[in-house]
Amino acid sequence: MSREKNGDRICEDNRRQFLKAVGLGGLVGLAGCTGNEPSGTPTSGDGGGDGGDGGDGGDGGDGGSTETEGSNGGASSEMKMFIKAKNQPLTHLDPQAINDGTMIELGTVYDTLLDYKKEDPTVIKPMLATDWEPVNGAQQWVLTLREGVEFDDGTPFDAYAAMRSLQRAKNLEAGQSKPYAWIESVEESGDYEITINADGAYGPAPAQLTFVTTSIMNPTALDEHRDEENLGHEYFKTNVHGTGAFDFQEWDKGNKFVATLDTDNWRFDIDDPPANLVIPEEANIGTFRGEIIREQLTQKQRVAKGDVDVSRDINWTNTQEIVNNNDNVVLYDGGPDLYAKYVFMMCQREPTSDVNFRKALAYAADYTGIAEELFGTGVPWGVPWPQGIPFRVTEGQYRQNIEKAKEFLQKSSYDGRELKFRSIKGSTNDKVGSALVANFEQIGVKMNHEDIPWSNLYEQLTSAETMPDLLMYSGWPDVADPDGPAVRYWSEYWPPSGWNTAYYANEEYDELYIQARESGDRQKRKELYQRMQEILIDEVPIIWLYQEKYQRAINANVPNYSYTPGDFNYVPAHQFTKNG
Template sequence: MQQLRVTRARRVALIGLAGALAVSISACADSKREEGAGGGSGGSMVFGAAGNPKTFDPLFNDDGETFRIIRQMMDTLIMNKPGTADLEPGLAEKWEGSNEGKTWTFTLKKGVKFHDGTPFNAEAVCFNFNRMFNMKGAAAQSQMIYYGDVFEGFAKNEGDAAGAPVFKDCQAKDESTAILNLNKAKGAFPAAFTLPSFSIQSPDALKKYNADNVTQSGDSFSYPEYALKHPTGTGPFKFESWDQAKGEITLSKATDSPTQTAKLDKLVFKVIPDENARKQALKAGDIQGYDYPSPADYGLLRNDGEQVLIRPSFNILYLGINQANNPKLKDPKVRQALAYGLNRDQFVKSKLPEGAETATQFVPKAIDGYNENVTKYPYDLNRAKQLLKEAGAEGMTLKFYYPTEVTRPYMPNPADIFTSLSEDMKAMGIKVEPIAKPWNGGYKDDVQKAGKQDVHLLGWTGDYNDAGNFVGTFFGREKAEFGFNNPELFAALAAADAAPAGEAHTKAYQEANQKIMEYLPAIPISYGPPAIVVGPKVKGLVASPLTDERFYTVTVN
């Protein structure tokens, strides 16, 4: 079998830049910077996290801060080559698509064990995929965001789940051969197999700690013991503890990791919600790195000797519009008015780092399917006011939701972004009702599950190199976040997703992107090159355009 790889000529120069961007992460967590840590391996490091984890079971997670931790503990069948969006072996040595893309055969690494000592084999692979497919309970299914986006449906859909399943069955041909059969081809594969949500976990641990017992009370979800205390994978680090009172997650070196051997003995993630506090902690040597520093701080950080590493842009920030919550937003003239009335060019120049660009659509330029000829909405305040007048929406009030306790690659400072865009809305004559909520403390549930907002800030960093991972995720079906039903658009995205890789696939997404920008279900704001910052003694971290950094390469200077 020939190993399959995803390569995109249009983005090689852009994504390939990250391959050379290796930096270090660092230093003994128990020592101040000036004391040093000594040695080139072993020891500990502390990384500043912006928010608390959601759940360590990757199947029920859609949060980047948590995925950062999960990626250190768990492996997928296929992984991304460090510093790129290209594919390389993970737990599978080889993979092959056949039957017109409806069958995927994985040749697995031998002699691999989970952190609990149980064997990794084809039966474990099939257990994991069958677990996803056969998941019971509306609460559990509703939290499987990535499974729903990629595999679309369950053996028995409950709650809001309604799609026909892509997954058919999984066969363990022998100990080292797993065969995944699909009901239909999907252009997202094989790249989607890199998603951390599809990490292979220990069947014994999943069963022992009742991993599927997700419950819901109102807008809140509760997760079982497995997800909070016993996540069990095959990665270079293993779970040790989560001290919620101190906001510290501690991982320790997995000495028998089959995929990569960590150089650090311990890796600690310390939750520091405030970005300025993270910066001060880095300067003091209390942490050795953090993600998404404010663009305004790049120069100051470098002057202090910190290493600011800029990733290539592989993301989108958008202003979400919920048509179901406010009848006026159903009128296309109102949505167009918002698009014309937001001074996005000025926002990008004043609030985002060098290299950021105003977005014209919901996929970045590096993705095949980007369409230069989509309908565009340049800043025109007078036109915005006129459209609002024609729609009878002058003086309308919008509940504008924005998150706290988070920084994202596309959204380095949510409060600043809210202020900038809300001032533009006020200039149009719109009244703005601000509503701020913690990212993992109600914001995502209110916006994506309950649809309580009129407009909101959100965005996306690509998980793999396919336009469907952007526009299909956003607009491929009815979602509470956007509150619209457009069968024509859904059908166009479904056809693009099923189109064979290559020119047909690209053209189908270009056409779908044109339809999206005509309908305007939300407003694309910007593409931003995010940064990650580490101390001067840090070595070995490879920055990823997918924010898929792995810490097993880190050493202490």
């Protein structure tokens, strides 16, 4: 159980008055804002597909930490704009129906019930819930909710608000409801307490409640649109009603997302906040602006000039060049990330349904060359769990072995046909895909590789009939719990409701998976998860290619930049300081 340190709330009126007095309005103007309504009005723009994958969450946690770092307060001398660029257009603004990189922006305007420690994502921390406790062997979870929080229209956050949001996350057909199939029902057990009744014991519940798809939404808006198709998804695709640190201002689809600091936000009222909620006195970001910049060269030039603070998509060669040639840019090195490159092999259709053929391809891949030489900032992978996930098994780790690859190919049913290999359109995928095609040709396997827009690729992968033979994209477990990667191989998690994109199925694995997620015994979970990994290493439904190191060229004037694992959940810009 975790309990946030209680204390009398103190109003930071001086800070708020100061923040309102400094140039927030001017910053919005610079951002091209078209209005000040919290729900915002998107402007029209070019569409386009989006990349990434939604993933799932999981944590076996028994709670967070009581660590505190004093009260939030103070005031900075001048408010600044933080600009983060990426090449993937936002598809919509509904946080509970996300399959892509939209998560970066929506974490600024929405909150979840729980959070996790940036330095150690296995540790669950308070957010809108201050306490969480398993009951009846984790068949129920009781959450105590934070008081004094309001939505954009003054509606209070309370048990009803939390209950309605979780009900929608579970039942929304437009999103990924499968990760929340464990929720049987949600009850208001007090004005500021909810009880989540699980469909059987469910240890990873706290971590599931950290993910953006369980964002808490204004119950007034939810009730107003509850009878519409997909629980109001069309409305929430273009309107925001959250409790986040920033107020939504503008979304120009395919171009930008703008939000301004909410100077009346509940975060400013916390006495003795836990570390994840501390707002440093010197924090001075008044506007968050997410920009879509499709061209690598343009991203590179704008970071070098200092008019973009960080970009997600600059390759390693260009990153090094920017850092070495510009005094105003430094290298941020976050080490190995949970974000990784997968190649899914379609397990329900020949020849990739043949485990010997899958092993041949897995041994043909040049993990080290692609990760360290071609990509530059990759960590060779080769096993089901990435670094950072507890109970990881490394015995049997795949590395390139052409002799073994040819042996398994000879045992397989491969008949010489050319296979369809697809990935998301982009320079990195084009290079990595070409390298893999060359690797496979070394053992006599023909591949037709093509990069296509995410929207087209997503349409193909959501059906077993249209799924390519091989499909490469990057993904991540939402938090560092074994349930995160484990669910990707559960046979009930096939697309479109989940991300078992290899369409893998194994009865023993499924049984072990259910036992592991229902167990509250850490040692038993360890044994189960390790056996599950042994099965996966033997049957290799995926080529586990490499993990990415989180290394970015960032503006040297943002000394306390940080990110959340996977770089998709949110960027806590309200905690940043920008000098100069």
